[in-house]
Structures are given as C-alpha cells and as structure tokens.
Amino acid sequence: MLVVRALLVVPLIFPAPLGAQAPAAPAAANAGRPAPERKEATARAHAFWDRENILLFAGVTGVRMLDYASTRHLRDQGNDEILLTNAIVDNLPLFVGIELAGAAASIGVSYLFHRSGHHRLERWTSVAHIGVGVFGSVRNYSLKPPTAGVASRE
DSSP: OHHHHHHHTHHHHSOOOHHHHSOOOOTTTTTTSOOHHHHHHHHHHTOTTSHHHHHHHHHHHHHHHHHHHHHHHHHHTTOOOSSSOHHHHHSHHHHHHHHHHHHHHHHHHHHHHHHTTOHHHHHHHHHHHHHHHHHHHHHHHHOOOOOTTSOOOO
16 A cells, blocks of 8 residues: 555656746846756755655654564564574664664665755655565564474573
C-alpha cells in the first residue's frame, strides 16, 4: 500500500521542467540579468523541508521503529540476528542508538543529494530505505522460533 501511495505522489515530487512552465520573456528586457522568477521557482520547487520530504522522513523513521520492534520480536523468539551481532541487538540502548543513526544517515544522504542538485535521488533515497525496511521487518515477523535441536541463545 505504501508503494502505491509513493507512486501516486511521483508527479508531485518530479514536476515538469521549469522552462516548459515559464512564459517566454523578451530577450532585450532581461539581457545581462538572470531571471529572478526562475530562481525563486526553483527554490520553492526544491525546498529541502517540503511536505514530500517531511512525509518521506517520517516514513523512514517509522520503518526504523518497525525494524526495532521486529528485531526484538525475532530475538525474543530465540532467533539470531544476521546483520548485527546478537550482543549489539540485545543491548537495548545501543540498538536504539543504531536505529536512530540509521534514520539520521538516510536524512543526511538525502540532504547531500539535495545540495548537489540530485533531487530525484534525494527522494528515492528515502523511498528505497522504506522499501528495504518494510521487507526486512516482514521477514523478521514471519520467522518461526528455532526448533528444539538448534542451540538456543545464551
């Protein structure tokens, strides 16, 4: 459902080029001066803390919380964590810090893309993070407890 919503907002995230929307101005009137309307429109169209980015960053943060809950569920069942060590996941303050750092890193990478003018990558960083996080959380919740023959956690 989240993917469908993300696809519905793609036209809002990636508007048509500004040159196609701006009316043509006489060349003599603007000779030697940059068009201020175009700069203002670009700044408004790509503000970093706009509605789309705020929603995407909220989604990234929500997915990180879902990952925390699903990983705790996985460990409570006796399964082993595959990306981090069990000792890291079992240290609750450390694991919360890692989840927060993951959300902050995603926002930071989006900001770097924004500053360098890669606005599509800016948005898709969050979309990819959300997709991977949801997939991992579904996997964590779908795992069954280990069988009695397998060594349990210490």
